[in-house]
Amino acid sequence: MVPGRQEEEGFDRFARPYERWVYSKELGLPFAFRAIRQQEVWQEGRHVAGLLEGTAHRDAKNDEVRLPPLWPPDKHYAFTPFAFTDDGNREETLDQMLARRLGSLLDRGIAPPVRLNMPIAAASWVTKENYEPDAASETWKKPDSVKKAPAILGVIEDALPFAHRAFLDRDGCTRISHLWLQSARATAKRDRVPFGREITNIEIDTLRADYGPDERRLYREAGAIDRSLPEIGQVLERHSTHGAHILGLAGGNDPQWIAAPQVPDEVQIVAVQLPNTVAWDTSGFGKEMFILSALHYIFVRASEIAQAFEVRGELPLVVNLSYGWSAGPHDGHSEMECAIEELLIRRRNGEFNRDREPQKKSFIVVPMGNNFADKMHAVFSDADMRKGPVRIGWRLLPDDRTASYLEIWFPKEFNAEGWEVRLVPPPGIKLDQDRVVIKPDTALKPVGYPRCFADLKMGGRNVGQLSADHYGLKRWRVILAMIPTAETGSDRRLPPGLWKVEIDPMGCPSLPEGQMIDLWLQRDDDPRLMHMGGRQSHLEELPDTRPKGQPGVVQRYGTLSALASTPSVTRVAGVVGSTGHPTKYSSAGALGRDEHVPRGEPTLAAISDQGVMLPGLRSIGCVSGSGARLTGTSAAAALAARWMVVKAAEGCYDLMSGLAPLPARPPAIDEESWTARIGKKGIVPIGLCAPYWLG
Numbered sequence: 215m216v217p218g219r220q221e222e223e224g225f226d227r228f229a230r231p232y233e234r235w236v237y238s239k240e241l242g243l244p245f246a247f248r249a250i251r252q253q254e255v256w257q258e259g260r261h262v263a264g265l266l267e268g269t270a271h272r273d274a275k276n277d278e279v280r281l282p283p284l285w286p287p288d289k290h291y292a293f294t295p296f297a298f299t300d301d302g303n304r305e306e307t308l309d310q311m312l313a314r315r316l317g318s319l320l321d322r323g324i325a326p327p328v329r330l331n332m333p334i335a336a337a338s339w340v341t342k343e344n345y346e347p348d349a350a351s352e353t354w355k356k357p358d359s360v361k362k363a364p365a366i367l368g369v370i371e372d373a374l375p376f377a378h379r380a381f382l383d384r385d386g387c388t389r390i391s392h393l394w395l396q397s398a399r400a401t402a403k404r405d406r407v408p409f410g411r412e413i414t415n416i417e418i419d420t421l422r423a424d425y426g427p428d429e430r431r432l433y434r435e436a437g438a439i440d441r442s443l444p445e446i447g448q449v450l451e452r453h454s455t456h457g458a459h460i461l462g463l464a465g466g467n468d469p470q471w472i473a474a475p476q477v478p479d480e481v482q483i484v485a486v487q488l489p490n491t492v493a494w495d496t497s498g499f500g501k502e503m504f505i506l507s508a509l510h511y512i513f514v515r516a517s518e519i520a521q522a523f524e525v526r527g528e529l530p531l532v533v534n535l536s537y538g539w540s541a542g543p544h545d546g547h548s549e550m551e552c553a554i555e556e557l558l559i560r561r562r563n564g565e566f567n568r569d570r571e572p573q574k575k576s577f578i579v580v581p582m583g584n585n586f587a588d589k590m591h592a593v594f595s596d597a598d599m600r601k602g603p604v605r606i607g608w609r610l611l612p613d614d615r616t617a618s619y620l621e622i623w624f625p626k627e628f629n630a631e632g633w634e635v636r637l638v639p640p641p642g643i644k645l646d647q648d649r650v651v652i653k654p655d656t657a658l659k660p661v662g663y664p665r666c667f668a669d670l671k672m673g674g675r676n677v678g679q680l681s682a683d684h685y686g687l688k689r690w691r692v693i694l695a696m697i698p699t700a701e702t703g704s705d706r707r708l709p710p711g712l713w714k715v716e717i718d719p720m721g722c723p724s725l726p727e728g729q730m731i732d733l734w735l736q737r738d739d740d741p742r743l744m745h746m747g748g749r750q751s752h753l754e755e756l757p758d759t760r761p762k763g764q765p766g767v768v769q770r771y772g773t774l775s776a777l778a779s780t781p782s783v784t785r786v787a788g789v790v791g792s793t794g795h796p797t798k799y800s801s802a803g804a805l806g807r808d809e810h811v812p813r814g815e816p817t818l819a820a821i822s823d824q825g826v827m828l829p830g831l832r833s834i835g836c837v838s839g840s841g842a843r844l845t846g847t848s849a850a851a852a853l854a855a856r857w858m859v860v861k862a863a864e865g866c867y868d869l870m871s872g873l874a875p876l877p878a879r880p881p882a883i884d885e886e887s888w889t890a891r892i893g894k895k896g897i898v899p900i901g902l903c904a905p906y907w908l909g
Contacts (some may be wrong), residue, residue, distance in 0.1 A: 226667060227308040227658055228316040231693045232499045232683035234667060235617075237309045241669070241679055244704045245617050245697055248444055249491040250308075250333055250500075260300040260311060261339050263503035264332040265293055265549055278365060280408045283347045285513035286560065293553040295503040295510065297334060297380040297408060326664075329549060332492055332500040335443055338409045342402045347406050352415040354392065354523050359383040359479040360461040363523045365575075365862035366391075367465045367477075367855065368512035368533035369485045370505060371457035375448040376413070376438070376485065377422055377429045378458070379838040380466030383479040388418040389465070396504055397489035398437040403629045407511070411437060429837045438487075445489040447748045454842035455833040456536075457487065462834035463852035464534045465859070470836050471841035474856060474900045480863040484515045488537075500693035505537065506553050509578070513557060513752035527571030528561060530862035533578045534855035535777070536848035540585055541621040541734035542776030543689060544804070544814065554578060558782045575862050575869060579784045579855040581847035582816055583775035583801035586891075589752035590735040592767045594717065596725035598760065603718035605638070606733065606767060607754035608694075612710040615700040615747030619736040620715065622692040625729040630690035632722035635680065637694060646671040648681035651720075652690055663687060664834075670696075677708050697898060700747060712754065732772070745826045765772070771890055772804035772814075779814045786854045787892050788822030788847040794877035796891045797823050800847050803890040816893035820850035820857070821901045831901070850898075857898045874899040 226234060235242040243250065268291070279298045284291065295589050300311055316328060332602060357364075360383075374393065381389050396410040406412055413436060425432040433439040433450045440446050449455055451874075462468065465483050467476050486508035494510040512533055520529045542548050546555065564572030586590070594604050610618055624630040636649040647670055654664035665683035669676050678696040685691045699710040719733065725731065738748045755766045778785045778801075796802075800822065805817035823829045823845065830845035831853070858869040873896025879888045 218614050225313040228662060229309075230326065230329065230665070231667070231679070231683060231695070234681070235695045237312055237330070237500055239309070241676055242617050242695060242697065243308065244706075245615075246703060247332075247491045248614050249489070259296060261334040261336060262299075262312070263295070263297045263334055263500075265329040265331065265502045265506065266296055267293055267328075267549070268270050280345070282408050282659065283406065284513055285510050285517065285557070291553070292556050293502075293506065293549050295507040303736055305613060312622075315774045319404065329502055331503040332489065334409050335397065335445055337443060338397055338445070339435055340405045340408055340410075344402070344404050345408055347352075347408070349404065349406055351406065351414055351518075352554045353416045355416055357383060357387060357389070357391075357415065357479065357482065359385045359387065359805070360482070361404060362480060363525050363529060364480045364482045364519065365532070366512075367481050367858050367859045368509075368516070368531060369461050369464055369483065369484045370488065370508045370512075370533070370535050370537065371460050371485070372488055372490060373452075373455035373457040373836070374461055374487045375429070375433075375450060375455075375458045375834070376418060376487055377432050377835045378462075378466070378834055378836075380462055380468040380472070380633075380834050381483065384617070388415050388422070389477075389481065389483055390418055390485060391519060392449065392484045393418070394508065394511050395438055395446065396487060396508070397443060399440055399443060401437075408782070412722045419691050426840070438757065445491060447490055449490065450836050452836060453630075453840060456848070457846065458836050459833040459842060459844040460534065460536050460848055460852045461485065463831065463849055464855045466834055468834050468841075470839070471832050473832070474853070475860065477709040477856065477860055478863050481859050482519060484512045486511055486856040487804055496525060501537065501539070501549050506550065509533065509535075509554065509557055513561065527564065527574035528576070530573065530575035530859070531561070531577070532855050532859040532862060534852055535578055535580050536851050537582060538775030538777040540583065540590055540773070540776060541736045543623055543685065543691075544732070544734070544772065544774070544776060544779040545626065546779055547686060547688060547690075548667060548776065548779060554777070554780045555782055573761045577784050577858060577869070578780075579786060579851050579858070580775065580778050581734050581851040581880040582778055582785055582787045583773060584799040584846050585737070585801050586770050586799055588750065588773075589754070589768050590737075591769055591773045592733040593769055593772070594731040594733075594767060596727050596729050598767070599719060599724045599731070602718050603712050604759070605716045605756050607756050608713045608715055608751060609611050609754050610696065610699055610708065610710050610713055612748040613700045613747070614710070614738065614749040614751070615698050615702055617698065617737055618696045618738050618751045620694040622694075622715075622717065622735050623732045623734070624690040625725065625731070626689050627725070628725065628729065629688070632720055634718045634720050635692045635694075636715060636718065637678070637680065638714035638715040639672075640709060640713060643672065643709050646674065650682055650692065652682040652692065652907050654684070662777040675706050677706060681728070681885070714756070734776075744771070771802045771887065773801040774814045775801065775804055784817045784854065784858075785814065785893075786847060787816035788850040789817040789819045789892065789897060790823045791821040791901050792825040794874075794897060794902065800850075800891065802887075805886055805890055813890065815890050816899065818854060818870065819876075820853040820893045820898035822847055824851040824901065825903075853896050853900050857900060872899065873897060874902055
């Protein structure tokens with residue numbers, strides 16, 4: 215329990231490690247994102263997003279607990295996105311309110327485990343009277359230019375320039391069928407989304423007719439630019455955004471900026487714009503509800519379009535999801551991995567409705583990630599643990615204004631109770647408390663998974679949190695959360711330097727043969743638009759960790775995004791267009807894993823750098839006629855999604871056909887390592903300097 219709190223205020227009873235850290239003012243709240251830490255966010259109302267393990271009651275459509283549109287309707291879900299509101303005692307601290315509300319949810323049939331996410335602005339909350347998720351849209355129509363059943367492109371991104379000329383059909387009408395602005399100001403009209411607002415094709419065409427080329431004025435009128443709401447803000451007034459770049463590469467037609475074959479009118483776009491903090495935060499906290507709600511929304515609207523075209527079944531669907539985080543189990547069993555897998559398998563198999571035909575052409579395309587060279591992953595084997603405690607260095611850089619996170623994952627079904635994880639500070643620094651013993655805290659039962667917490671203190675002040683939890687009752691996980699190393703206006707600051715993490719079996723049973731302990735850092739870089747001042751920490755090999763000649767514990771393989779290990783997603787690696795070889799940053803699947811741990815090798819590859827001396831790809835900016843260049847595997851994933859959805863619209867059965875061949879494997883790289891970086895199928899033939907594969 216957080217020191218100084220009464221039992222009835224015990225947020226620990228419900229909170230998992232990230233939630234306890236981020237929402238407690240004694241711990242990480244002063245260093246959290248603006249959407250959480252600033253009190254004005256909570257003055258007009260307290261609305262919080264969450265993810266429930268299992269299915270919430272379908273009658274939870276009141277103004278206290280709310281479900282977004284879900285696909286398929288009236289079914290059981292492994293994980294259900296929901297949101298709740300509270301108008302109680304405003305004198306409470308944030309974590310006290312959350313403890314009370316989570317306790318009250320028990321009486322409504324919504325029981326933990328619950329994963330709390332980011333708050334929702336009161337101005338974005340659609341009133342109970344206006345929220346009608348099952349109503350038919352009055353502002354959508356079948357596009358006149360589409361004469362046959364279309365294919366659907368789904369895009370989940372930030373700051374989407376939906377009025378851009380790149381998304382017009384041959385009649386001058388928009389190809390963006392539906393758009394959900396999750397953090398926009400709710401209107402006084404009926405809406406089919408629980409927060410923010412939905413904009414459909416008739417509305418977009420009307421806005422374009424009313425405001426002509428003044429697209430920024432159009433966005434202000436539509437609520438897509440709103441300086442009074444930080445989670446939507448004025449981002450679309452910038453020259454370019456990540457969302458503009460990805461939406462353009464995936465579904466835009468602008469020969470001036472996009473060097474790719476045209477996307478036909480038979481590709482209709484359903485898009486979701488995430489709240490700014492959710493989109494830009496790289497730590498992994500707070501995204502799940504918004505992303506999963508976005509996926510359900512796209513699946514629901516795709517079904518509506520299919521019904522309008524009188525299709526017996528579902529339409530081909532390719533969703534581009536260029537978001538993720540680096541830490542996590544990477545085994546296909548995290549909340550988001552399970553939820554994504556469930557959606558894909560249900561749609562491909564048609565198991566939700568045997569009267570409708572299954573749709574095998576259902577894909578969620580994700581980037582491999584950009585962490586290959588960043589020293590953010592390490593592995594200790596059973597052989598390492600036979601020698602006793604193991605240590606690894608964690609380099610925390612100076613002037614880092616954000617929290618840093620390290621996750622330690624024990625093997626599946628391995629009982630790590632009794633093991634100890636200790637944090638050793640740099641020389642000259644002493645911690646009052648420096649370790650956690652993996653043992654369930656009985657005071658936290660029966661709510662949630664077994665877990666325990668230890669607050670790291672220096673001179674009586676909190677500088678971090680050590681936690682252990684039995685994640686999904688399958689794997690033990692230890693998380694280290696540390697405060698910033700920079701002066702932030704708080705009376706707490708973490709000394710930078712080389713900290714050491716020690717893992718000690720303490721005489722308990724060691725790892726079984728062939729099993730491993732994985733370590734992953736969360737990303738802590740500074741997204742360009744957030745100005746948070748984050749600086750990426752990294753792992754360092756300590757002397758004599760392993761004998762000379764053996765691979766080190768800090769590894770480049772296994773660095774794929776935590777969402778890319780979902781079994782059925784389409785994973786895209788980034789390659790250099792002039793050579794076809796992987797870029798220096800494109801993450802890789804794991805090596806030497808058994809059949810119980812997914813390797814996570816790329817499904818296919820696409821260019822993300824035009825050349826060694828010309829990194830990135832060009833795409834559109836925020837207003838028609840503008841453009842910019844973006845580097846990263848997100849661009850490769852968008853190109854792959856474009857290739858696949860165009861083939862689907864053309865009626866191709868195999869959306870992976872027609873790929874360019876892989877380049878010859880360099881002699882210095884073995885087959886397993888090469889496959890972990892670039893996959894086996896081939897490269898999307900857009901932007902390649904053919905015939906690179908001939909040498």
